[in-house]
Amino acid sequence: MSDDGADAADASSPTDREYAEWLDALADGDGFAVVCPEGHGSLPPRRVCPECGSPELSREPLDETGTVETYSVVHVPSPRFADDAPYATAVVDFGPTRLTGVVRDGDAERDGDDAAPAVAIGDAVTVDIGERATDGERLVAFRPAAGETPAEDE
Amino acid sequence: MSEVRVAGVGLTPFGSHPERTGRDLFAEAALRAFEDAAVARSDVEELNYGNFMGSLAEHQGHQAPLMAEAAGVRCPATRYESACASAGVAVREAVRTVAAGDVDVVLAGGMERMTNLPTDEVTEGLAIAADDLFEVRSGVTFPGAYALMANAYFDAYGGTREDLAHVASKNHANAVPNEYAQYRKEVSVDEAMDAPPVAEPLHLYDACPITDGASALVLVSEEYAADRDLDAPVAVTGTGQGTDRMALGDRDSLARTPAADDAADAAYADADIGADAVDVAEVHDCFTIAEVLALESLGLFEPGEGIAAAREGVTTADGDLPVNLSGGLKAKGHPVGATGGSQIAELTRLLRGDHPNSDHVPDAEVGVAHNAGGTVASAVVHVLEVAE
Numbered sequence A: 001m002s003d004d005g006a007d008a009a010d011a012s013s014p015t016d017r018e019y020a021e022w023l024d025a026l027a028d029g030d031g032f033a034v035v036c037p038e039g040h041g042s043l044p045p046r047r048v049c050p051e052c053g054s055p056e057l058s059r060e061p062l063d064e065t066g067t068v069e070t071y072s073v074v075h076v077p078s079p080r081f082a083d084d085a086p087y088a089t090a091v092v093d094f095g096p097t098r099l100t101g102v103v104r105d106g107d108a109e110r111d112g113d114d115a116a117p118a119v120a121i122g123d124a125v126t127v128d129i130g131e132r133a134t135d136g137e138r139l140v141a142f143r144p145a146a147g148e149t150p151a152e153d154e
Numbered sequence B: 001m002s003e004v005r006v007a008g009v010g011l012t013p014f015g016s017h018p019e020r021t022g023r024d025l026f027a028e029a030a031l032r033a034f035e036d037a038a039v040a041r042s043d044v045e046e047l048n049y050g051n052f053m054g055s056l057a058e059h060q061g062h063q064a065p066l067m068a069e070a071a072g073v074r075c076p077a078t079r080y081e082s083a084c085a086s087a088g089v090a091v092r093e094a095v096r097t098v099a100a101g102d103v104d105v106v107l108a109g110g111m112e113r114m115t116n117l118p119t120d121e122v123t124e125g126l127a128i129a130a131d132d133l134f135e136v137r138s139g140v141t142f143p144g145a146y147a148l149m150a151n152a153y154f155d156a157y158g159g160t161r162e163d164l165a166h167v168a169s170k171n172h173a174n175a176v177p178n179e180y181a182q183y184r185k186e187v188s189v190d191e192a193m194d195a196p197p198v199a200e201p202l203h204l205y206d207a208c209p210i211t212d213g214a215s216a217l218v219l220v221s222e223e224y225a226a227d228r229d230l231d232a233p234v235a236v237t238g239t240g241q242g243t244d245r246m247a248l249g250d251r252d253s254l255a256r257t258p259a260a261d262d263a264a265d266a267a268y269a270d271a272d273i274g275a276d277a278v279d280v281a282e283v284h285d286c287f288t289i290a291e292v293l294a295l296e297s298l299g300l301f302e303p304g305e306g307i308a309a310a311r312e313g314v315t316t317a318d319g320d321l322p323v324n325l326s327g328g329l330k331a332k333g334h335p336v337g338a339t340g341g342s343q344i345a346e347l348t349r350l351l352r353g354d355h356p357n358s359d360h361v362p363d364a365e366v367g368v369a370h371n372a373g374g375t376v377a378s379a380v381v382h383v384l385e386v387a388e
């Protein structure tokens, strides 16, 4: 099963094309949500809005800075994150939609360190692409917004 | 429309049975259910069977015909999958089919085999109940998802890890006399507080164990029960189901479970009762915070007030509204695809008076069961009442 899991996690897999393209956009600083005329935001691929069913969808940029709505420091990982734990995962509001990702402290030296970066609800963060320590796969990464001081350790 | 009666219930002991096949587990539960029901196997007109990860755990898809064989019934048989609510939806379809008058006798329940897999594969297996692209690849585990909800709840309403430790301690105490429970040992609040973290703020004793087990129910129409003079005093009077966005981040609220609100509203309307009529509840406490969220969705506590229910003794065995007298998923165990059926079995025994914890609810007339799938993207609620 873990072998299958590794294959399925390959973002270059043709079966996950839309997801790979969305990650590419995030990496280029062009992260987007799919938004309907009612303003419901969601993540691709979408043929219709999941909230109201509207087929009139357009790509809207994510807010430059997001707000952490909740987070958890994960100590017991799945096999795909075996070498990443402990790590902080968070749900962040980026305007048209929320994103779920892993919090990195913005210091490349420390990423993959054995302490998860400190994070708190209400923190301002930016989003880009990080690397999973376990196997190098790309993932959604949040970093403290410029000028923000990371929260103190609990 | 016909009233639906619980003619018989059957469970395997919940626990670690890594060497036992799924077909043997379900066979045992079905055997007990038929013994309890005194209904002929040849009268069974449908089998509704719940299972989540059998394709991973046993390399076995298409399990329903196999389980019909194991139970000794020959009738249309279907597997239902809705993650941890798999048996809940299987039972719900049985209730609807009997209530509609389509059939008189259905065997419903479920089975999950988990302990034969290494723990990390179970962790991965359970995680697939979340959105693979936008949650699992972002590091969300099953405990991690509930941890995200717990921190959101604390932020919205207050509450502490210690409040959750009281939920764990309560449910472990309830499991002690239950012969079917996986962990029949008390856990103190201090022990729960001192346990290692899994996904903060959830620690080891906030999480249900990995469990093998099966559940089976024989559900019949009131007419069938009357014709054969069956001893089937408990009726399923209400059923409801709700669905939410798959990913937690797409929900209206991270500190509430709207799918369970919808399921509860529908089940209460179906039974024509209000939440204030409920005497006893079995709720889906895969994590301690999940019990809190369930109590609030069921309307038993206002939003923000469920967190203190165990600490203040309202939901303990001697409280005004005992919750999870079986021990809950927390201590009785959580064989994922069997749990929804197990909750109905336990509630039936509590209402009939033949559960080891029935003495705590001697006058109970109305029970409610709450079964959730994933991070409550799916929810099923049933109302059970003493009909005679």
Ligand SMILES: [Zn+2]
Pocket: A036, A037, A038, A039, A040, A049, A050, A051, A052, A053, A054
């Ligand atoms: Zn819309």
